[in-house]
Amino acid sequence: MEYVQMTLTDWLEMKKKLEADLTGVTASFIRIGYTLRRIEDERLYERDGYSSVAEFARKEYGLSASTVSRFMAINKRYSIGGYSEKLAPEYAGLGSSKLSEMLALPDSDLSMITPETPRDTIRELKDFNKQEQEGSSDLDVFLLEFFSCCVGDWKSAEPTEKSLKEALNPSGSRVYRKGKYFMAFYDADIKIKRFGAEPTSLSWGNLAEWVQEHTEELIGMIRKEKDAGSTEQGQEEEEEEVAPAQKSGKSAERLNKTPDPEEKEQGQEEEKPKDPETAEKEEIAPAQKVEKPAEILDTKPDLAENMNPPEENEAAEAEEPEKTAETLDKEPVSGEVVDREDELENLIGRLKEHVENRHWNLALFTAEKIVKRLGEKV
Incomplete structure (x- = not known):
């Protein structure tokens, strides 16, 4: 099948036409129900020798009794005044299937x-x-x-x-x-x-x-x-730590295996004890490796941050990695001072917004946070 590129105008026109067709289906339900009700109320089915509107609709149009009843019920409930050919405005936009479910x-x-x-x-x-x-x-x-x-x-x-x-x-x-x-x-x-x-x-x-x-x-x-x-x-994390210990494989077998004298004679020498100074250097070296930075916390303000009392924020700060003595003695660089000023401006702006909106709990928590930040060493 060949597809033709559709413009925005064509697409909007297609949607409009589809909506009109669907609305037309609902309107048809209302008109059909109205017609069937008139045939029943005025006993018009007797003109063709039928005993009921259900018999008339079944033999003339192949409609079941339940379908006839549904058409008539939809008209009675959703038409203007409960007895007309037009759908009441408050039900516009609802399809016939929804109207049927709503009965x-x-x-x-x-x-x-x-x-x-x-x-x-x-x-x-x-x-x-x-x-x-x-x-x-x-x-x-x-x-x-x-x-x-x-x-x-x-x-x-x-x-x-x-x-x-x-x-x-x-x-x-x-x-x-x-x-x-x-x-x-x-x-x-x-x-x-x-x-x-x-x-x-x-x-x-x-x-x-x-x-x-x-x-x-x-x-x-x-x-x-x-x-x-x-x-x-x-x-x-516990499961991840336990998992490696459950691996036996060749490593465990080699640890438990007694060395064969013939293997030693073929050139395998016993591992010599390391020099104490060398061993000490090798133990110190790993400690000098730079650790992977802690995961950056999401700074997006959320409901918890806006409403949490200062005690929870202090608990969160206590969970940060412990700083070394070298870091504590180091004077803050200019960028850190700028970040601190930006944070205070942000908090002050948020405080004004909460006061204007009369969110007193939020304003109190934000004010305490500002006081805390001002009291910290810059």
Whole structure:
């Protein structure tokens, strides 16, 4: 098949046409449902000798009874006024397959569905409505459970509306369900439903305020994840250290083998003891080798850095490699002074931003960090 290069204009026109065709399919569903309802309500099927609209549609058009029922139900629920040939504006953009899936949802749940909602999400919401699950009815508890299960998604985010939206909902549609709650993320807002109750909307701005109010709990989650990561890394290093000792091979055999007298006669001499001075030099030499620099830490500001109290930062500094006496006595070069000034300017700028946004916890932590840096020897 020969492919012709498509321009941007052609591509946009193709997408527009596809959207129109899909919208047309939905509109057709509404019109077909309306026509079938009129035939039933006015008993028009009797003109051709049929006993019901289902019999009429089956013999005339090959439609099953369930298909006829679905067409009529879609028209009744989604047409203007519940009885017309036109789709109600609030359902524009939803395909016929989604509208069909939504028939099993209560009217109150329709507000949770948007054109961006995947069909699987509708099915999951239907399943959620079938049976109440165990769990707390407290919304704060539910939100804390959500943040706890996905620390890796938000730990590098700022406690702001834009940053949280990018971290928690990068694809534009996300669902989280646990216990008595079902939560659907969209670009505009967040829909939350408690089992047996009507859905509510939570704006991204309100979520950012909630994050600031629960700073202490969120910091604890980040610390817990770091501790778990450190434990796992330590176990992996232990396994790597044990592995070489399990290698027997020829080396172990040669160590355990008694030398054959004939091998000595063929020119193999016993290793002579080394001169004490030579041995001492060889032992000192490895210590003079330059060690591989410690892994550079990611300096990107994250939620933990912005909200962590100074005690955690001091603990992190204590984990740095121990400096030698030569390094401690060495005077700082000019570049280090510039870096220190840049860091202070950055912290001061961040402090102003937190004060303007009335993030008092963040402002307090940043101010303490500035005082600490000013007290250090430059």
